[in-house]
Amino acid sequence: MERIYNKIHRIFVVKNDESEECRCVMEGVNTINFKAMGGVNESLVFNTIRRRGPISRVDIAKLSGLTAPTVTNISGKLIEFGLIHEYMVGEYSGGRRPVLLKANSEIANMIIVDIRSKEMIGYLINGALEIKEQTCHDIRHLDKDEILLLLENIIAKCHSSENGQLALAIGIIVRGPVLSREGLSLFSPSTGWRNVPLKYILEERFQLPVFVENDMRAMALGAYHYGPYRDIKNAVFLGVGGGIGSGIILNGELYRGLGDSAGEIGHTVVDAQGPLCSCGNHGCLEAMASESALVNLVVKSILEGESSLVAEVVKGDTNAIRPEHIYSAAEVGDPLALKILDHIAHYLGMGAANIINIFNPQLVLIGGGIVKGRNFIEETMVKVIKERALGSSYSSTRIEFSIEGRTAALKGIVDLVMEGIFLR
Ligand SMILES: [Zn+2]
Known part of the structure; x- marks a missing residue:
């Protein structure tokens, strides 16, 4: 291991005339x-x-x-x-x-941090996806500055460990839109970040190359390169959790769009009179069919006096309602849970039909927390897709639910880091 690392390190150094070693490592990324x-x-x-x-x-x-x-x-x-x-x-x-x-x-140990909606998970992992160290921290009660500090602390701790000292790069998974090349988190609902230059901040501090990607795109990359779908060259990964996003694989490549903001399917409008979305528009798919929308609709109905097992489980505290409560209630036939899930499914079907009409993909892969509610949404979703998508587009499309969960995002960011440090 030492030998290989030295070999790579030597390439970095050989390729740069600068005497400062850490600069060599950073610039070496472009030269290896x-x-x-x-x-x-x-x-x-x-x-x-x-x-x-x-x-x-x-x-x-x-x-x-x-x-x-x-x-x-x-x-x-x-x-x-x-x-x-x-x-x-x-x-x-x-x-x-x-x-x-x-x-x-x-050949490549790397530090990966996955910033989820409720927790931050740090990994020391190698290019073969073998996890060597892992830590998990709750971020629910932290403000945006504390979350950034925690991120730096997790990386610092990982970097100071025996294996972490050999890390060649850092990869960060964040929710919400990012400019990947610049490593800029434009807006992240789970952290409250706006325009946070993660790549700049972390490269300055750790003197290692940093790669930042949005969770949906990372999931799409992971599912495409390492999952059972890797022979499918045109696929859209539709991630439905607290928000809705997508990763678009076109001709075997992740499609980023001109300004690096392709795939924001969650902010396409499906009901112009719909509720306010986090982006400021009304009736976006995210505001109508995400897990946040699911919770909001159930809470609204309960507050309006509808009875539901969900209300009993949280003892009337509607602030405590989580998507999992709704799926569990649906499992035992709770009419309100089933009704709202069917409502969500209707709009998810519309979103998927739009994707199919635009991209004519071989596969629409649905992932994220909503997969737990699959049994209650799939039938309606498929029915709406059949009604709304053009037959010529739909006939060649598979609709599937991802069983891989967040693991796909980890695989995706590792792939991205590997490409970044070894190629181009
Ligand atoms: Zn929106």
Whole structure:
């Protein structure tokens, strides 16, 4: 491990004339590209191996479109470079044991912090997605400055550990819109941040490259590159939790849009007379069909005098109502919970139909907290999609619910960091 790290570190240093070592590491991120080893084909082969490995050279050739001799040549260089290694599978009856290739898990330790709506989770993880350290902190009672301080403290603690000292980069998952290249959190409802330059702040302090991504896009990347959907080149990940967002995969790439703000499906209007949204408009999909909307509608009905098991569970304290209470009540047939979930499903169906009409994707993958209520929304959603989406678009689209949860976002940000430090 030390040897490989030293190798990478040396590349950083060799590529920069500056004497200041930490500057070398930071600038090295832009210079540790595969031009030094040949070009884009090297990155293509390396990407394929780290995402799909263990994988045979034959399969790499099939997936990458490169010739077998090219793959053999490049993989030889990658082995020599310490980025991948050969991986023998068990005894193979009737022939040679197939030799597979796998990314070297120790090539990149990284610090990842996932800032969720209620907690902040820090990970020390490597490129093979092996978690080495993990910490979790409640952020519900913290203000925006305290949350930023906690973020820095989590990273500092992780960075000072034995493995953390070898970390090559930092990845941050935040809710709400971000400018990824600039690492700027434009607005994050769970933290109260507005225009917080996370990348700048954290790179200044830790002298490591920092990558910031919105949770929905990170989930889309994780589900696409590491899940069962990785052969689907056109997919939209529709995340429905406290807010609604999406990650759009077009032709196998995450689509970011000109100003890095594509995918804000939650702020498309589905009812011009609808309730006020956090963005300032009325009747956005998020205001009509997110889990926050679900809770708001149930609370409103209870305050208007409708009876529900939900009210009994929270002993009349409507402030204590959470989406989980509503799903549990629906499980035992609570009429109000079922009615409101059906109402939400109607608007989610409209949102999904809009996605299908615009993108004609192979897959709409629904994720986020709403998946827990799948049994109560799926039928209505699909019915509305069939009614509203054009037949020519809908006929080729699969509608599925993600079972992976937040793990997909972790995989996605690790992928993004790996791409950032090793490629381009
Ligand atoms: Zn909105």
